[in-house]
Amino acid sequence: MPVIQLRQALREAMSEEMDRDENVFLMGEEVAQYNGAYKVSEGMLEKYGPRRIIDTPISEAGFSGLGVGAACMGLRPIIEFMSWSFTWVCMDQIVNNAANVRYMSGGQYKVPIVFRGGNGIAHQLAATHSHRMESVYARIPGLIVVAPSTPAEAKGLLKSSIRCDDPVIFLENEKMLNEMGEVPDPKDGDFTLPLGIANVERPGKDVTIVSYGRALARVVRPAVEHLANDHGIDAEVIDLRTLRPLDTTTVINSVKKTNRCVIVDEDWGYCGMGSGILFKLQKPLFDYLDAPIEYVHSDEIPVPYNHYLEEAMLPSVDRIVASVKEACYR
């Protein structure tokens, strides 16, 4: 299987879908002539031309709305945001329009659009450019929220997102674009991953760790190795992949087996993504829990610019190990 960068996986996904369906197009800041702010769309202008790879002015509210309109009229736009932090100005287009048009029109319009870009804390981008937007969007009925944690997931999930007839919030992370991983060769056929299905990426018996996206890649996977090697704790790891709709079945079945659950994300705790997940779990799992569900999240402060402070506010391997041990009464 070819090993490629996550950014390349995204490019492959978009390109393959553009080859497959002429209604698919990419629009965003610097996606065309500059080859993408983070080089995700490198070479695509050359290949697909300016009608399908479209540079926009710096106006997220404007081009996200343009995308919603295009989707209503039958096209399948991919809207790239340089950062999801910039979408606070798009709330009306994404939340009020994209999420609700299908419902408000009684199904006369559907909105097959993908909004994608870097989400969360990258590195020293400070408080206003480090927002983790998953809990903002995952609470909106009508939206689908996806967060890949590997290049293969990025490709398989993005392809499914582009084919989805509902608006998809596709959350990447700038720091993950360089990450390498095995991705099925396009020659071996069309590779997609289903939306709304979580992946048990590591079976284990002692505790279920639920995570997604960057937190999973950055700290959960190393923590799990640490737990196995140094603490004798065999953790089952669930990669949620889709945050809305949440695959509670997979998580519940796992925790019924392990009786312990630790949720890890980089969101703030209060009203954070993990809090929402916890809400879905506590009642069905109540009689199966031997310990309270633990939630490892970022500190509830504006994201600091300082490297060390930023590091300190984020979930760490140590914090995960501590929480897992607490859940396991070790």
Added chain:
Amino acid sequence: MPTEITMPQQSDTMTEGTVVKWLKKEGDKIRAGEIIAEIETDKATMEMEAFDAGTLAVIIAGPGQKAPVGAPIAAMATGKETVDEVKKKYASGTSAAAPATTQKAQSAGAPQAASTPKSSTAIIMESPNTAELKEPDESIGHGATREAAHAVPPIPTSGNGNDRLKVSPLAKRIAQDKGIDLHQIRGTGPAGRIVQQDVLNASQKPTGAGAPATLSPPVQLTARVPTGQTEKVQLTKMRVAIATALQRSKQNVPHFYETMDIDVEEISQLRERLNKRLEKEKIRLSLGDFVTQAVAAALKRHPILNATFDPAKNEITRYGDVNLGIAVALPDGLIVPVIKGVDQMGLKEIRQRSVDIVERARAQKLKGEEMKGATFTVSNLGAFGVREFMAIINPPEVGILAVGGAEKRAVVQGDQIVPRTIMTVTLSADHRVVDGATAADFLRTLKGLLEEPATQLL
């Protein structure tokens, strides 16, 4: 910066230690890992290693001096500073430095000292004192007292959430499935929470030794304490419940005792005959079964002893059925399961029911209601070779019969000394309700039934 050597915590229960002697004197070089002093803890005298290398500059706590855990007991010069500089820093040496540092360390050590007993009482759930304050004897009903007396902590009467049993939902569900009484289990989770492992340990618990630590630890109490050492053991919840209930009974109930010898020669022979007949059914009646049956019959004839008493209302409750409590010894405590409606049972059924309930009591698998509702209790220590003893009443019951072992004794019949099998029983009765003659009547009836079993047919 000089490096302080602090009083090490050598055991979980240690809050302060005493310097027995220093193996180094001021000015001596110290290597990391070297034994530098002997410290006496609450458990033992232990050698103390140096964590860092340096030169011992000041001894703050001299031989015989106590210091709380974490308090500095000496200071070392470890690098740039000289021994004299360190000495100067610690003012005019040991005499001046010691009180000040000790005081500081004490205040630092105080929260720790305070929190240790706090957390352990949380595990124990309820100290006898609080139970006593909260539950005056008269205010509780029959079931509650019965539970309190037998291994289950008193049911909280106030809304005070502190003494609520803490159980993880999973542990609760497993306990329910396995029919395990959670009150018998000591939780090992935070704040004494009973967790899955505690219940699983309890469910695997064999009777006798080798029980897991989460249960009332009989091993701890029966194991030898090494010579020269002392050991403190927290009471189990069962022990606390027994202590509370029995102390309350002995303080509040005016006990009196009557003892009688019963000739069981004839009934022993009857027992042998019956057991031969029952061989095929693999049932073997014990003498205790005959006693149980006779007690039930005697109680029917003396209903004042088959009763409970509520002093708050000055009210006696009499019962048409005999629900007999049978005291069962456990490795660390006792439990009193109840056989209900004994007066309606034949010997066979009594035997079967007793075996079943005693076995389950020992396995700690009784249901709550099987420990409630006794109208009278029998405690039999015959199997232990006890000749006679006096038992403490389980309020609100008004009597308890202590049964000793049957043995051949020299008995005077007419002018002859003859060997007869004799059993001595002692009735403890609540004098608020029962008088001496009443008790004696009961015992005479019991004696008659056992000495001439045929009278039961009348």
